[in-house]
Amino acid sequence: MNNLHYSLFLGCFIPARLPHIxxxxxxxxxxxxxxTTNLENASCCPDPxxxxxxxxxxxxxxxxxxxxxxxFEKRDLLTFCSGCNLTLSSVNKELKENIELRNxxxxxxxxxxxxxxxxxxxxxxxxxxxxKIGVSEIxxxxxxxxxxLRVGIHxxxxxxxxxxEYDDPSNPQSMRELVSAIGAENVSYKSESLxxxxxxxxxxxxxxxxxxxxxxxxxxxxxxxxxxxxCPTCFLQYDVxxxxxxxxxxxxxxxxxxxYTQLLGLAMGLTPQExxxxxxxxxxxxxxxxxxx
Amino acid sequence: MSNTGKTLTFDPKLCNGCGDCEKACxxxxxxxxxxxxxxxxxxDGSALVxxxxxxxxxxxxxxxxxxxxxxxxxxxxxxxxxNTCIRCRSCSLICxxxxxxxxNKENKMIKCDLCGGSPRCVKVCKLGxxxxxxxxxxxxxxxxxxxxxxxxxxxxGLLNIxxxxxxxxxxxxxxxxxxxSEGVRKFLDYCHGNLFTVSESAALAPMSESISNRRKxxxxxxxxxxxxxxxxxxxxxxxGKVVKx
Numbered sequence: 001m002n003n004l005h006y007s008l009f010l011g012c013f014i015p016a017r018l019p020h021i022x023x024x025x026x027x028x029x030x031x032x033x034x035x036t037t038n039l040e041n042a043s044c045c046p047d048p049x050x051x052x053x054x055x056x057x058x059x060x061x062x063x064x065x066x067x068x069x070x071x072f073e074k075r076d077l078l079t080f081c082s083g084c085n086l087t088l089s090s091v092n093k094e095l096k097e098n099i100e101l102r103n104x105x106x107x108x109x110x111x112x113x114x115x116x117x118x119x120x121x122x123x124x125x126x127x128x129x130x131x132k133i134g135v136s137e138i139x140x141x142x143x144x145x146x147x148x149l150r151v152g153i154h155x156x157x158x159x160x161x162x163x164x165e166y167d168d169p170s171n172p173q174s175m176r177e178l179v180s181a182i183g184a185e186n187v188s189y190k191s192e193s194l195x196x197x198x199x200x201x202x203x204x205x206x207x208x209x210x211x212x213x214x215x216x217x218x219x220x221x222x223x224x225x226x227x228x229x230x231c232p233t234c235f236l237q238y239d240v241x242x243x244x245x246x247x248x249x250x251x252x253x254x255x256x257x258x259x260y261t262q263l264l265g266l267a268m269g270l271t272p273q274e275x276x277x278x279x280x281x282x283x284x285x286x287x288x289x290x291x292x293x
Numbered sequence: 294m295s296n297t298g299k300t301l302t303f304d305p306k307l308c309n310g311c312g313d314c315e316k317a318c319x320x321x322x323x324x325x326x327x328x329x330x331x332x333x334x335x336x337d338g339s340a341l342v343x344x345x346x347x348x349x350x351x352x353x354x355x356x357x358x359x360x361x362x363x364x365x366x367x368x369x370x371x372x373x374x375x376n377t378c379i380r381c382r383s384c385s386l387i388c389x390x391x392x393x394x395x396x397n398k399e400n401k402m403i404k405c406d407l408c409g410g411s412p413r414c415v416k417v418c419k420l421g422x423x424x425x426x427x428x429x430x431x432x433x434x435x436x437x438x439x440x441x442x443x444x445x446x447x448x449x450g451l452l453n454i455x456x457x458x459x460x461x462x463x464x465x466x467x468x469x470x471x472x473x474s475e476g477v478r479k480f481l482d483y484c485h486g487n488l489f490t491v492s493e494s495a496a497l498a499p500m501s502e503s504i505s506n507r508r509k510x511x512x513x514x515x516x517x518x519x520x521x522x523x524x525x526x527x528x529x530x531x532x533g534k535v536v537k538x
Contacts, residue, residue: 195381203476
């Protein structure tokens with residue numbers, strides 16, 4: 001692959017709570033020949049749920065400011081977070097089509113000498129790995145096929161809109177193919193499409209936790225060795241949230257949660273330390289033992 | 294069929310808990326369908342009925358990440374598209390009135406669609422506890438009932454709900470609805486607070502010292518926050534400080 005250079009929109013959760021995911025994703029992209037430059041002076045995306053409730057126009061304007069920074073760099077914008085991706089790509093799409101809204105947004109942005117013109121694309125990490133780089137290219141980099149590792153997938157809700165371009169949102173296969181590409185075994189479980197319920201923490205904490213519990217129960221029944229996510233919010237909900245479920249609901253789950261690039265890193269021959277497995281709340285011993293590394 | 298302005302309302306004072314509405318709802322199609330109206334009987338003999346209130350600014354529609362909840366002009370109700378719905382159940386979690394349900398058997402979300410404009414539950418309600426009317430009274434009663442549960446949430450002005458209380462309707466909201474609406478209030482506070490934080494500090498989640506050190510060890514970039522620029526922009530956008538009561 002040549003000439004893959006993106007501006008990187010890091011967002012909030014990954015740099016501030018999960019830097020090991022940022023680190024391993026950058027390492028893996030480097031191996032795959034993708035160059036990234038951090039988008040400086042970016043603000044929060046802002047998030048696609050609460051900010052739209054609070055003030056939809058402000059959500060458009062703040063997201064458009066971030067987009068304008070990437071336009072200035074003249075590079076497409078890459079995201080590692082499904083929430084950031086949903087905000088930035090849907091605002092980008094809406095402003096490209098709705099000239100009236102774009103003019104109002106640009107009127108606001110003129111106060112800080114910025115302008116949104118709509119000439120870049122917003123790309124997700126899933127799009128980059130699956131659609132741009134491709135499964136066959138990823139296979140070439142596998143040094144340690146993850147044989148016998150039973151992997152469950154939690155794709156999450158916010159990535160669904162992105163899938164429309166390269167996958168079937170109602171029956172997504174892209175992540176399954178990416179898991180197969182590195183030699184691991186895809187394992188389906190009952191409540192696979194259930195939301196991680198992280199937003200519901202603010203409304204009904206116990207309901208949110210019981211939804212996490214329901215999903216963990218199904219995963220345990222399916223005897224998966226680890227869960228894969230592509231979104232930091234979902235990651236935290238099943239990593240830190242699993243610990244909470246264990247304590248508050250007196251359960252005893254032990255299902256390691258990994259961001260996809262961590263698993264990819266292991267398949268590329270990187271050590272558990274290098275992919276950041278030592279920073280997880282739910283211990284990842286099970287994965288390490290299964291892979292005998 | 295168009296029923297512009299008609300709303301389905303429930304008056305707990307007239308309900309004797311016979312359950313005919315639930316049965317009528319179940320048999321709305323040729324086979325038995327999951328109920329989109331649910332009755333809860335209280336210890337004192339009174340009964341409450343839950344169904345989708347077809348809100349003016351529905352939270353379920355706003356939370357849906359696949360845009361599967363749309364207003365159906367001919368039904369005059371919000372309907373869920375089974376084809377695009379991924380069964381994540383976010384809508385059910387956020388609805389303050391418990392108006393959206395997940396049916397385990399059929400693996401789909403269930404919500405009242407007003408039977409396409411002629412609700413069967415209303416036809417079988419002998420005591421007139423369930424009505425489907427256009428009158429101004431109907432909409433104000435509906436608004437008032439919503440207001441009881443969400444009076445706090447409406448202080449933010451997000452839901453356009455009037456806050457005066459209708460006498461005798463308090464029973465419409467059981468504890469669960471009250472708890473949930475309290476949750477929604479907190480959520481809306483969070484929404485405002487969140488946008489305020491974004492505007493105040495160009496918020497990236499606060500970075501602890503240990504994380505900053507970890508970033509350095511990992512050779513990751515420093516994060517710069519565009520505080521001044523965001524402050525100018527948000528002033529222009531008129532985002533004021535949130536007053537927490």
